[in-house]
Amino acid sequence: NAGVTQTPKFQVLKTGQSMTLQCAQDMNHEYMSWYRQDPGMGLRLIHYSVGAGITDQGEVPNGYNVSRSTTEDFPLRLLSAAPSQTSVYFCASTSGQKNSPLHFGNGTRLTVT
């Protein structure tokens, strides 16, 4: 099992550009989520999904879109990047069963200039 795989590992965008951060998991997990990590702010939930076709907003959803067409994939889209979106982004998944912990990918470091 590869676990949770995120691509790319690094990305630089100019203000206004769009891009998609990819996340895939091979553990057949129902629950997937996206976090951003900023210095002194910890991990903040952007969007999450409890299953294919179902998504919901987290704590900081503005400027981001998600979709969940398959169980395995949960891409995060930035439609018009802003410098405030410079951050490290983590995708995570869990089976949704009781006592199942969250498994994280290795992150995507995004810089918006």
Added chain:
Amino acid sequence: GQQLNQSPQSMFIQEGEDVSMNCTSSSIFNTWLWYKQDPGEGPVLLIALYKAGELTSNGRLTAQFGITRKDSFLNISASIPSDVGIYFCAGRYTGANSKLTFGKGITLSVRP
């Protein structure tokens, strides 16, 4: 909303020392998790606690789920250089699909 407090933001200890980290909440949780993040990687689960009063060990790590369900602590004994990293606590109130609330993390430095 729910908030988890971890302080201080940074800790500096000497190799071989023990260190204790606290996490407190304004709300009760029925699951407490402790994660460690190494530089350039995602957080990795260290210990999970599911019952008030539970004390769980994982090698040199020991964590406890507070009786009030509003706090948890993590102890690291006989620290080694590879203990360096960011330690996050996280809490969850309802089922596994409910959202986790994370603390802001404590950056641990270990001096050889």
